Amino acid sequence: MATISSPAVSSPTRRQLLVGVSAAAAVGLTASRASASVFGTPAYVPSAGASALDPVRVHGWAADTWRSLVAMTDPKTGLPADNIPASLAAADRSAYTSPTNIGGYLWSTVVARDLGIINPGECTRRLIQTLKTLLRMQHHTPSGMYYNWYDESNGAVITTWPGSGDRVYPFLSSVDNGWLGAALRVVMGADAGAAPMAGRIFQRMRWDMFYDTNVPLKPGLIHGGFYDAPPPPNFSGFTGNHIGVGPDVWYTNHHYDTTVSETRITSYLGIITGQIPGAQYYAMWRTFPASCDWSWQEMQPVGEYRTYFGNNVYEGAYTYRGMHIVPGWGGSMFEELMPDMFVPESSWAPRSWGINHPLHVRAQREHGLIDAGYGYWGFSPSSNPAGGYREYGVDALGLAPGDHVNDPGYGYFSDQEMTNYDVGFGTCRAATNPNPHYGDGVVTPHASFLAMMHEPQQAYANLVGIQEGLKAYGTGGFFDAASVHSHQVARRYLSLDQAMVMGSIGNVLADNVIRRAFSTREVERALRPVIGVEEFGAGIA
Secondary structure, eight states: OOOSSOTTSOOOOHHHHHTOOOOHHHHTOOHHHHHSOTTOOOOOOOOTTOOOOOHHHHHHHHHHHHHHHHHHBOTTTOOBOSEEETTOOGGGSOSOBOHHHHHHHHHHHHHHHHTTSSOHHHHHHHHHHHHHHHHHSOEETTTTEEOSOBOTTTOOBOSBOTTTOOBOOOOEEHHHHHHHHHHHHHHHHHOTTTHHHHHHHHHTOOGGGGEEOSSSSSSOEEESEEESSOOOTTOOEEEEOTTOOSSOEEEESOEEOBSSSTTHHHHHHHHHHTSSOGGGGGTSBSSOOSSGGGTTSSSOOEEEEEEETTEEEEEEEEEETTEEEOOBSSOOHHHHHTGGGTSOHHHHSTTTHHHHHHHHHHHHHHIIIIISOOSOOOOOSEEOTTSSEEOBOOGGGBSSOOOTTTOTTOOOBSBTTOOOOBOOBTTTBOOSBSSOOOOSBEEOHHHHHHHTTTOHHHHHHHHHHHHHTSOOEETTEEOSEEETTTOOEEOEEEHHHHHHHHHHHHHHHTTSHHHHHHSOHHHHHHHHHHHTTOOOSOEEO
């Protein structure tokens, strides 16, 4: 996300914020039911080569994915490790976890129950075990928020990084806590036995602790997070306390200021609880303005200004392959669709998300199959098949400029070569690479599973190809990523990415189980009037 208070400070990457430094009921489901949810999610955009979704096969994928999540989870604490290799051996767990990982395990447990992979008793036992550990874990007491890194074997806060021994300064991330909060809401709505304990933890969480009104974009933005003890050397931030309870903390200067982002879940939770005003949703950019002052962004947007809740919002969109699409920061699938796992955005906001979600999925598919010619599609931050971790996406769908040579804040790319798509910015900046030739594309299965909520048949066909053509599958389900030409495979499982797989399958095969549990009538009353009035600049160009 772009920085507002201090443009010189680059924002943390997804991996810095989320993952570290270094059933019988399913068998009879038809594809038509999968493509039209109870919330009225738009039907998928047709394309050639789509094959009928086989719910039996998808159910098998879910069962294998659940196996990897169980392997990652410590049987004493109920906390999942961040990742595990193909071995699925307990000794090979990563030795650290995060609030997001813990949340992902909670909602995946609910999906496993509804798919018949585990029985209701086991579901409740697993949920309660994890929640009991959460209740005793160290956290920031005034706000109820959790630190970014814990040891999954005992629930202790990590102050020394496993393996390297590097010092860790415990940080409290707004987006990490957002996914834990979303998971707690799912448990509250889905499991009567575990709901009271989940509610107890959720009710003590203060989302306004992250809400900063002293920023140019009014009424305010969400901080990346804060330290509640002296921060690392050369930290750029300020001290304060937005809720006025407890001592001051050290807030980051960087804020989340774009709406096509996984971070909107934190805004949603604040709005749902009444701790953050609904107008905050309209403080965030759709695109940056179209003037030459903003010509550093990926391309010149098209759009017009509209007013919501007293906010004058530029409803900009980018143009790609005959579509106007509201971009994310990096153009990745999880930025666009991860919050949609919980909130039926397409039906609650039919003139914004109801248009943008299907178009983003279509654009990712056409990028992979037509524009780049990879033969596969689905781009999102994931393990790098060549080693490590990288943020992948469709450059044209991201606000961040794709110049990795001249700009240290460059965007996300769909291939290993970081091929830059640059159509210029009107008369302000000349195009340098409007018709690029792409290299070794990297696809991640969790992106296709998220897309399955909108293009079930196309996503299914793509996943079959990844499984059979790229051989990116093991006993724990799909491996995290694969390169389409070199056929390198990242042979490990990340708990967050596996949880996105489970959540998406739960919505497709189990009657929107995650959306139903999260988006109660209470949530709908608070959130739908806010997001439902907006009209994006998205559509067919």
